Amino acid sequence: MQSVGFIGLGIMGMPMVKNLLNAGFEVNIWNRTVEKSDQLSNQGANSCQSPGDVARNSEVIIICVTATSDVEAVLLGSESITDPIINGVEKSNIVIDMSTISPARTREFAIQLNSIGASMLDAPISGGEQGAIDGTLSIMVGGDTEILSKVNNIFEVLGSRITHCGPNGAGQTVKLCNQIAVCINNFAMAEALLFCEASGVDPETMLEAITAGAAGSWQLSNLGMKIVERDFSPGFKVGLQQKDLRLALEAADQLNVSLTGTSIVHQFFSSVERSLDSDVGTQALITSLEAMNNLEVGGKK
Numbered sequence: 451m452q453s454v455g456f457i458g459l460g461i462m463g464m465p466m467v468k469n470l471l472n473a474g475f476e477v478n479i480w481n482r483t484v485e486k487s488d489q490l491s492n493q494g495a496n497s498c499q500s501p502g503d504v505a506r507n508s509e510v511i512i513i514c515v516t517a518t519s520d521v522e523a524v525l526l527g528s529e530s531i532t533d534p535i536i537n538g539v540e541k542s543n544i545v546i547d548m549s550t551i552s553p554a555r556t557r558e559f560a561i562q563l564n565s566i567g568a569s570m571l572d573a574p575i576s577g578g579e580q581g582a583i584d585g586t587l588s589i590m591v592g593g594d595t596e597i598l599s600k601v602n603n604i605f606e607v608l609g610s611r612i613t614h615c616g617p618n619g620a621g622q623t624v625k626l627c628n629q630i631a632v633c634i635n636n637f638a639m640a641e642a643l644l645f646c647e648a649s650g651v652d653p654e655t656m657l658e659a660i661t662a663g664a665a666g667s668w669q670l671s672n673l674g675m676k677i678v679e680r681d682f683s684p685g686f687k688v689g690l691q692q693k694d695l696r697l698a699l700e701a702a703d704q705l706n707v708s709l710t711g712t713s714i715v716h717q718f719f720s721s722v723e724r725s726l727d728s729d730v731g732t733q734a735l736i737t738s739l740e741a742m743n744n745l746e747v748g749g750k751k
């Protein structure tokens with residue numbers, strides 16, 4: 451088994467590393483906030499001093515940080531990261547970026563790594579925190595199939611569906627397609643719940659019925675009851691969803707494609723960020739529609 455490096459121990463990264471350790475991989479970790487690394491050191495991970503140090507000790511290096519600029523910081527360096535991954539990379543190394551970032555910038559990162567003989571895959575994920583815990587993520591891969599075949603054993607620990615989407619950047623493009631579908635699904639769920647509440651029908655009963663029919667979706671199954679129970683804790687934070695919608699809208703702008711539904715949901719999320727916080731879960735989208743209608747799903751207003 452290869453030695454695996456892992457950078458970014460957030461909501462997603464932390465359980466992914468636990469699964470790799472449980473599967474018997476040697477895992478070298480680095481996180482900006484050191485305390486999070488300490489939790490995993492107790493479970494057998496090797497804590498490294500810097501992203502460069504992770505690269506020097508690992509055959510495969512996985513990144514799972516927030517945004518494009520954060521991947522750039524750990525990969526190529528920044529004011530605060532003086533020993534980035536690229537300092538420790540050798541020809542045989544494979545860098546896998548599992549964050550959701552810009553497809554265009556991904557292609558540039560891949561060219562830069564290829565120029566020193568190393569390889570890169572973009573492999574963003576879907577399935578939420580629970581999917582990361584259960585090792586059932588959907589992994590959308592961009593890059594060479596030959597490189598993918600070398601790390602499939604790692605992906606099989608982390609996910610239950612691994613899809614090769616095309617060359618570098620294609621994984622990120624498919625992830626943005628995922629985010630477009632997810633956000634409009636979320637909006638559809640919110641409108642259905644709002645209408646149900648206004649009609650005086652029990653929202654829990656409605657969810658039970660429609661989850662099993664043609665309207666069934668991940669959003670309905672996983673987030674519907676959270677709304678009824680007024681649980682707006684993340685899973686997936688509104689701030690991250692907004693980052694992804696910005697990436698999709700920017701890419702669509704370059705392609706001269708109009709994403710009308712996505713733009714509208716992006717605006718609704720802006721009002722959630724203003725009225726609540728960017729760190730609430732995406733199910734909080736409902737609060738924006740509730741405010742417009744002076745209604746509260748599962749409650750009284």
Ligand code: NAP
Pocket residue numbers: 457458459460461462463481482483486514515516517519520523524548549550551575576577578579685686687690
């Ligand atoms: P998160 O909980 O906010 O964690 C982000 C991680 O990135 C933390 O370890 C953070 O370090 C690190 N980080 C951020 N900026 C950094 C920088 N400039 N330098 C070094 N480290 C940095 O996020 P998450 O939910 O795990 O998401 C990670 C990625 O997966 C994102 O791209 C997200 O869009 C994507 N994703 C998330 C979900 C989900 O349901 N949460 C689902 C699918 C995909 P600190 O600990 O020091 O803050």
